[in-house]
Amino acid sequence: MRSVKVEDVLRGGYEGERVLLRGWVYRRRKTGGVAFVVLRDSSGILQCVAERERGEVYDIAKKVRIESSVEVCGTVRREDKAPGGYEVLLDDIRVVHMAEAFPINRYKSEEYLLDNRHLWLRSREMTAVMKIRSTVFGAIHEFFRENGYYEVQAPMFVGSAVEGGSTLFEVPYFDKKAYLTQSAQFYLEAFIYSLEKVYTVAPSFRAEKSRTRRHLTEFWHAEAEVAWYGNEDMMKDEELLMEHIVRRVLAERKSELEYLGRDLDRLRAVEAPFERMRYERLIEMARDIGVEISYGDDLGADEERAITKEFEKPVFVTHYPSETKPFYHRPDPENPSVVLCHDLLAPEGYGEIIGGGERIWKLDVLLQRIRSYGLNPDDYSMYIDLRRYGSVPHAGFGLGVDRAVMWIAGLDHINKAIAFPRTIRRLRP
Ligand code: ATP
Ligand code: MG
Helix, strand or coil, rough: EECCCHHHHCCCCCCCEEEEEEEEEEEEEECCEEEEEEECCCEEEEEEEEHHHHHHHHHHHHHHCCEEEEEEEEEEEEEECCCEEEEEEEEEEEEECCCCCCCCCCCCCCCHHHHHHHHCCCCCCHHHHHHHHHHHHHHHHHHHHHHCEECCCCCCCCCCCCCCCCCCCCCEECCCCEEEEECHHHHHHHHHHHHHHEEEEEEEECCCCCCCCCCCEEEEEEEEECCCCHHHHHHHHHHHHHHHHHHHHHHHEEEEEEHHHCCHHHEEEEEECEEEEEHHHHHHHHHCCCCCCCCCCCCHHHHHHHHCCCCCCCEEEEEHCCCHHCCCHHHCCCCEEECCEEEEEEEECEEEEEEEEEEEHHHHHHHHHHHCCCCCCHHHHHHHHCCCCCCCCCEEEEEHHHHHHHHHHHHCCCHHHCCCCCECCCCCC
16 A cells, blocks of 8 residues: 555545555544544644554554654544544554654753754754745755856865955864865856856855854855846846745745744735845934944844844845955945945844845956955965956855745744754754
């Protein structure tokens, strides 16, 4: 007999038929002469019933421990009181593995659940998040491939910084020192001279010492780089990308979003185009709502939370003062004290999910910027070299995928958006 999935039973396809199901014991209880086993598989949960007259089946169902793996057979029938409206009247149950007492039973602290993430991963909450996350990754690849981008890969071991030295992870590398990559950007820039439009989805590593709700030390980064693109061209692709991701999740993961209590109307409002707001205007707006910040300050997590609570949709913030951004951003020819960059801030308090912009493409400007930032040109020899042979205007961006998942799923901490989060205090499990 072929096994069926819980979701197929709940769709009503097997009413009155005998089926075989495989899964895990999610709940178990006994009332009067009946034992209930709620079975969980990757697709959902389903109530199974064993009556006392069934003898051995009843005895097993009565005693099987939570999270044991089982195979059950029985007949599907409608039952309004069962979750999902169907149940299975058991005629057979086989315990594949009797679980030990499961360590997560009653209420447990967030810290305990993180310590036991390998087990908490089975919870309905984490299952819903992991399915949403899978859809988000799929949608990212889909968007890029449908829009003429080539997927490429950059190294994880690198010789110098992209985002500044303070968040570099140093690792021994034979008799030298290497670092874990903070961003694939510089390598993606090398690809545009042949492939023009490229992207990669890979981990980035940053030794973030500040403990915020939106920083991991290892996060998933979807990065793109495009020849002949300016700041505005790049933002246009990004808003379509975000719209595509959100639509895909709404189409495929509605029940998971509902399970997590997400307000779907907030997501339905995520339609391109998004507003473009200059940094200068953002600072004014922030001050109007009482945020203590002045022109030239970088926006921290708290400021972004306060400001983006006011937003209905994601907003692009452009034209940051150059000293708030890394050296490679192209100065605005109309006002060289600001750069042609953008951050995409997610609404509802979530804040930055994308950072991007136009890159400096002229050799002399780049060299001058590297020096004025007090950096050593020798550390950037590849990057500089790319401006010597047929350099072109170009732009790129990086999307924090875990942050996007956090926002779309409506989670209160980034460590709920990834299966095995890495932070300053957490390297296990
Ligand atoms: P922040 O100011 O929030 O620390 P950043 O400006 O340093 O971020 P970028 O260098 O612009 O980040 O990286 C591009 C994107 O990668 C960010 O918009 C964000 O979504 C994501 N990202 C950056 N650092 C982290 C991190 N430590 N954990 C999770 N995502 C991150
Ligand atoms: Mg940024």
